Amino acid sequence: DAKTTQPTSMDCAEGRAANLPCNHSTISGNEYVYWYRQIHSQGPQYIIHGLKNNETNEMASLIITEDRKSSTLILPHATLRDTAVYYCIVRVANSGNTPLVFGKGTRLSVIA
């Protein structure tokens, strides 16, 4: 059973904020939300992860709802180089014993 549900595709105008949603209604208390992205033909790239508090780094912000059943990845000022497939992954906290398992992700197209 899929742990996360993401829209298949989204468009965003260049320079605007890109808000990528993810539903994870069955998330457990010890599971984190991770976001990765894959730019065409390249290996995936780690973006951010969080447990329950909102997180921000140089790439993006992660907003997790209070009930933890959904989250949103925000790219504040999308550029053409942000066009990629974005993967939301739910996984036990910081545990290499539980490897990353990718779903289908959201294909984000940033349009000039």
Next chain:
Amino acid sequence: NAGVTQTPKFQVLKTGQSMTLQCAQDMNHEYMSWYRQDPGMGLRLIHYSVGAGITDQGEVPNGYNVSRSTTEDFPLRLLSAAPSQTSVYFCASSYLGFDYTFGSGTRLTVV
């Protein structure tokens, strides 16, 4: 610091041939994984390792073997190549298990 290095970048095999895809990292990462990505599809986990001498199967392990004799290297062996193994193979590593670094991939075609 070269990150995750995968070799070769491209390979064409004949059905039935065997080969080893190399993956090396110089970041002293304990956690390493192998994925395959078929055209237009998502990544599927083949095998993974949580340290030297420890490996485990992922979602699609059949037809592949791995070993982890050193922290740095995690080779993936194709025992008898089949056209269904035509794919792009990615290796990844992580120190703490959350922010994986991926290699640039090996594009394999089996004819």
